[in-house]
Amino acid sequence: MEIAVQLEPSAGPPPAVEYRWDTDTDILTARVVSAGDGTGPSGSVEIEAPDGAWLILDVVQGCIAGVEVAVWPDVRKRPSLAAPPATEHGRASVRLAVSQAGPALVELEAELHAESDESERVIHFCVGARRDVRTVRLGRDLLLELDSQGEIAGLWLLDVPPLPST
Numbered sequence: 001m002e003i004a005v006q007l008e009p010s011a012g013p014p015p016a017v018e019y020r021w022d023t024d025t026d027i028l029t030a031r032v033v034s035a036g037d038g039t040g041p042s043g044s045v046e047i048e049a050p051d052g053a054w055l056i057l058d059v060v061q062g063c064i065a066g067v068e069v070a071v072w073p074d075v076r077k078r079p080s081l082a083a084p085p086a087t088e089h090g091r092a093s094v095r096l097a098v099s100q101a102g103p104a105l106v107e108l109e110a111e112l113h114a115e116s117d118e119s120e121r122v123i124h125f126c127v128g129a130r131r132d133v134r135t136v137r138l139g140r141d142l143l144l145e146l147d148s149q150g151e152i153a154g155l156w157l158l159d160v161p162p163l164p165s166t
Contacts, residue, residue, distance in 0.1 A: 002108075003127075004150050005092040014140045015139050017031065019031075028068070029069075030160075033139070044057060044103065044104075047108050048109050051112075053114075055125060062094065064138060067142065067157070075123070077120075078117060081116060082122070083156045086135045087135065087136075111129070121158075122156070124157075125157075133146060143155065
């Protein structure tokens with residue numbers, strides 16, 4: 001699986017992240033506020049696991065601007081789960097092929113694993129096999145893990161609001 005990104009330094013504090021739950025489908029969306037100020041195409045990178053789980057990266061003007069968990073993998077709950085420190089912060093550019101028929105779309109198949117703290121306020125997604133990573137802060141509550149090749153290895157969602165009761 002290859003989702004290579006290019007990091008661009010970001011001035012100022014990391015932007016806010018807005019969460020939204022769709023209570024009918026349990027879809028969670030995390031959007032980085034004002035992340036779409038790049039120059040590339042817009043579209044999505046869809047990661048599908050063999051078990052049917054879906055993780056969708058929203059790309060706006062070439063930069064990762066959000067995440068949608070469309071079909072959840074099994075989530076392993078831990079008594080506590082702390083995100084690693086992010087040593088850098090910036091924007092992550094993704095190369096998408098420009099499509100004449102609409103937004104660009106990249107579909108990939110990879111293992112997806114999820115873990116959370118007991119209250120499900122911290123959620124970590126691992127993409128593919130576990131490997132050494134560095135962590136980059138894309139937004140105040142959104143971290144991206146990159147492996148030594150500069151490919152996406154995981155995501156952290158922090159301060160996730162609880163799923164509203166229906």
